[in-house]
Amino acid sequence: MAEQISEKIIARLCLYKRILNELQADNALSIYSHELASRAGVTAAQLRRDIMTVGYVGSPTKGYEISGLLHGISHFLEGSNTGTTAIVGVGNIGRAILAYIGLDTSSMRITACFDQDPAKIGEVFYGTRCYNLDELDTRIQQYNIKSAILAVPATAAQVVADKLVENNIRGIMNFAPVQLQVPQSVYVDNINLAVSLEKVHYFARQ
Amino acid sequence: MAEQISEKIIARLCLYKRILNELQADNALSIYSHELASRAGVTAAQLRRDIMTVGYVGSPTKGYEISGLLHGISHFLEGSNTGTTAIVGVGNIGRAILAYIGLDTSSMRITACFDQDPAKIGEVFYGTRCYNLDELDTRIQQYNIKSAILAVPATAAQVVADKLVENNIRGIMNFAPVQLQVPQSVYVDNINLAVSLEKVHYFARQ
DNA sequence: GCTTCGTTGTGAAAAACGTAACAATGTTAA
């Protein structure tokens, strides 16, 4: 396997990709490193360095051709396979993410959501059908689900995570304020909104 | 002013504080660095180093006294003043955060939310009243609001951010996928859920 | 008292990350 690319670089590449998509929708053709960097909130040097890792090369006079760079980054990020994403836990956060990502034009697709509440099962939330947690294995196969958004109460998080791992989920975006115990091969991104807010609060009065 | 503390250290300290609060609620009295580190998902060495910055010292035989460490971190993070937080934009994400933080027992308080939709103004969402955006200045004074959660559509984000800055907001948690232009003195934490999800997707099949 | 043990605080080493600088490039204008 090739050398490991750092998490930060991947995050920035995803961001560039998103911005390039918007630019392309606006019919822009090319862009200079400092312009794209400014939109992404990074320095031009860092942007150029990030682009090195995907291998695309620009022109010293025209900058980057948007469609070419976009294709380069997408290819780098998506590689061969794709797979889809599921949301587990259709509470406030789960639904907010469904609504948010649903109207997103990117390549990611949320194909199923899961809950325990009988009132929610069978319903369709923002275009995505909700299934019983028991159907996890079946539906993961059916929809080729490879990653999951975990938005259940903290007390249930580990149990559900175990189920996800059993069913070969390899990436989890975890909103529960709990450190999940999973095998090293499973990637977990912890998003703790309370902690983030507290951090903002701190820096609001340095 | 003292030397600047890094963003990462602050984020981790907020996390430790949160965990210590839970431990205290469970009547635990003391904890070793490796135990607390494990719950936070960091190494023991890093935890000890972080605690160095707040100045609290533990005992080589008993580890850290929970109430003492909690007090130390809280004091370090909160300093003198406090101030409250507002949410601007009571859409799906805004409401999800209200629900999420509302049931949080921490010291932060969300005291007001704002929207443009006449149907929402005057309503109470999860215990927080919604005001018209025009009332920003009045209510910021009234509730001593120091930081804001920006959860409006991308197209409105910059305009609202300008209003917040005008009204002396010093910290913004920004959910809009836009690079906000604000003075250097204003801290912005960008939370781009689509980017985070794409990152997870990438690492789900390294 | 003395030894053993596990833990903390912290200096020093290592690794990761970001920045700066500049040769190479190709376009434009004279």
Next chain:
DNA sequence: TTAACATTGTTACGTTTTTCACAACGAAGC
């Protein structure tokens, strides 16, 4: 054609962040 110019790709450098390693410590057992 030639010179001037702005931008890229990339190497070298500096800074930040993390990890390592160990002296200092105090409790417990003998």
